[in-house]
Amino acid sequence: MPEPLLELDSVAKSFGGTCVLTGVSLAVAPGEILGLVGENGAGKSTLVKCLLGIHRPDSGTIRFLGRPLRPGEAGIEGIPQEFNLVNDLTVAENIFLGREPHRFGLLDRAKMNAESSRHLARLGVEIDPDRMIGTLGVAEKQMVEIAKALSVECRLLIMDEPTTVLNRNEAEILFRIMRELKAAGTSVIFISHRLEEIRTVCDRVAVLRDGVLVSVDPAQELTAIEIAQRMVGRELTRMFPPKHYPDTEHPVLEVSNLTSGREVRGVSLSLGKGITGLAGLAGAGRTELAETICAIRKGRGEIRLNGELLHLKKPSDAIAHGIVYLSEDRQGSGILTEFPLDRNVTLASLARYCTAGFIRRKDEDAAAEDYVxxxxxxxxxxxxELKYLSGGNQQKVAIAKCLDIHPQVFIFDEPTRGVDIGARSDIYTFISELAQSGVACLLISSDLEEVIGMCERVFVMRSGELAGCVEHEHVTEEEIMYLATGIQ
Structure with a gap:
């Protein structure tokens, strides 16, 4: 191995007596793509924050370019797992935040917009640099985060779950850019729970388990199953539970001619007890449809629950009828990271824990402990507080919050975003059990393997409209993509 670009020696970090990293020693060569994997809570994000200077290790050393790493070291850039964008600034202002170009003492907006458009075009997306970040969807925000990192010259780029909300084509473009960076001598640390991605794009894969580095091997020498088993430290059973066709003869939720701006146009569909999938490319309107059903977005059309016409004016109306939505934007809409775990679980169901205006804290804590x-x-x-939990554990709390409402209809939008392979299997089993108990589940996902593995019936959206529905043996990647792209 050539002289390391980055070298960690016996790095350890604890929080409040809990050991998060234990004696991690690792080296990254110039121009190497290193995959970093592990279960939620394995220490990946803490290790990344040590490299970015956000945390200081309790012991051990980190060397970059042959010298001790300094906080905020130039030459290291990161793409965070959770968005680090300002909603009230434009796309260009976010990309150049803190290093804005000037001309004659004034902010050079023309240059900012031109450079932002160039970096976004490199990613194969067209986003107006003057758009406010708060108006973008999750996939678009992810592209802005990537463009922001690529706009800075660096020697080491750390990518923390950059593909979780990207479709396959968008991910392939990102992998091409990673290979271009590698060819130019830039090193990449790539964190992903999609293990086939790790094997495809990485030179080596490092596995963390409970804060300990358990192995570092050439990525091509391990199968995805072998990587997963090292992550969890045990044999893994099948990923997806048995599939069941939903009860379409007795609809629980019926949507007729639902419209919300350009994003949702005349959509009609029905959900019976069981699991129904909703697929489509980024920007197809899947999330917008879910938000319209739950009255997060204003819309027109008919929504019926068990045959009863509903008049939903606000999200609390949907919740009162047992329609719940797990947002794809976990920290933006799903949880409150400054609140403790138990308070998050009861955010939408707090009335059940109140007597004469007082909250029964023991009951609230007991419910939270059951979900834990x-x-x-x-x-x-x-x-x-949730800010101290890993992304995957935060997602589990968000699911528990929705479940505590005792829903009739549960809309899952990217439910396994940022969730490790072991916990992902748990979530799939939970969704299957929930469906078998009589809940109508709508599964929205950019991961076609997830949709195909869980669903016998899948609706496909394209450009805000319902492009079609595939069932049984037709639930394949090819059939779904034909509808999503307009080939048929």
């Missing part, structure tokens, strides 16, 4: 055990949430206690 059921979903195997890694937390010091139910009083721990």
């Amino acid at each position: 055990a059921k979903f195997r949430i890694k937390a010091a206690s139910v009083a721990e």
